[in-house]
Amino acid sequence: MKAILVLSISLMMLNSQFIKTTPSIPCDSSIYLLPDIYYVKGSASTIVEPTQAVVTLEIEVKDLKAQVALQQAAQIADDAVKAIKENCQGGLKIQTADFAIQPHKEYSQNQPYAVIYSGFKVINKITVETLNTSDVGKIIDVAVKNKVNKVNGIQFDVSKDEKKRLKNFLVELAIEDAKHTANVVLKELKMRIESIKSVQLLENYGSETKTKMEQQVNVGFVIKPID
Numbered sequence: 001m002k003a004i005l006v007l008s009i010s011l012m013m014l015n016s017q018f019i020k021t022t023p024s025i026p027c028d029s030s031i032y033l034l035p036d037i038y039y040v041k042g043s044a045s046t047i048v049e050p051t052q053a054v055v056t057l058e059i060e061v062k063d064l065k066a067q068v069a070l071q072q073a074a075q076i077a078d079d080a081v082k083a084i085k086e087n088c089q090g091g092l093k094i095q096t097a098d099f100a101i102q103p104h105k106e107y108s109q110n111q112p113y114a115v116i117y118s119g120f121k122v123i124n125k126i127t128v129e130t131l132n133t134s135d136v137g138k139i140i141d142v143a144v145k146n147k148v149n150k151v152n153g154i155q156f157d158v159s160k161d162e163k164k165r166l167k168n169f170l171v172e173l174a175i176e177d178a179k180h181t182a183n184v185v186l187k188e189l190k191m192r193i194e195s196i197k198s199v200q201l202l203e204n205y206g207s208e209t210k211t212k213m214e215q216q217v218n219v220g221f222v223i224k225p226i227d
């Protein structure tokens with residue numbers, strides 16, 4: 001009983017919303033009753049699996065002589081890169097990201113604070129980008145085995161192509177979602193979707209995270225009474 005009441009009220013509201021009273025239109029009731037656009041929101045979301053990873057490796061070498069420190073750091077970098085290439089097949093991109101040499105002093109812990117070491121420090125940074133995210137552990141193992149002394153960071157990311165593919169997929173799903181909602185409501189009102197008039201993609205503000213993608217749409221339907 002309650003449901004019927006709600007239904008009839010919403011039907012009345014809907015009807016009243018659709019009646020056009022522009023006096024310039026000829027006196028034809030079918031024109032007066034042409035529906036407005038019925039707007040329904042739809043949404044879809046998905047978990048995003050990373051498609052690539054970037055590992056930043058750091059080699060730090062100290063020596064009394066700058067020349068020796070430079071050579072050692074270069075040798076370690078060469079060995080590590082070669083070993084990583086041998087162990088990880090396909091989709092590797094390796095770059096020397098940063099390179100620095102500076103004077104390096106160490107002081108005694110006890111007074112008097114004397115300089116106990118004075119030499120040079122070389123820091124060599126290498127980034128390894130892989131399209132196989134399962135290879136990250138192996139890259140680090142191989143690098144450390146080859147005297148790389150620091151792993152500075154691991155970043156997982158999703159390729160542009162994959163992001164585009166997911167977005168297209170989500171737009172389709174979100175429109176389907178809106179259509180589904182519209183059908184549920186319209187069935188109760190004895191109306192149906194005639195066609196889609198417009199689709200507005202709603203931008204997300206801050207709701208997108210690294211592991212989840214979301215898309216909302218606002219779909220305008222042309223609707224008709226069920227004959």
Ligand SMILES: *[C@@H]1O[C@H](CO)[C@@H](O)[C@H](O)[C@H]1NC(C)=O
Binds near residue numbers: 089132135
């Ligand atoms: C990705 O890496 C894992 C672990 O190293 C390996 O078992 C697998 O064969 C690799 N997949 C491809 C497509 O190279």
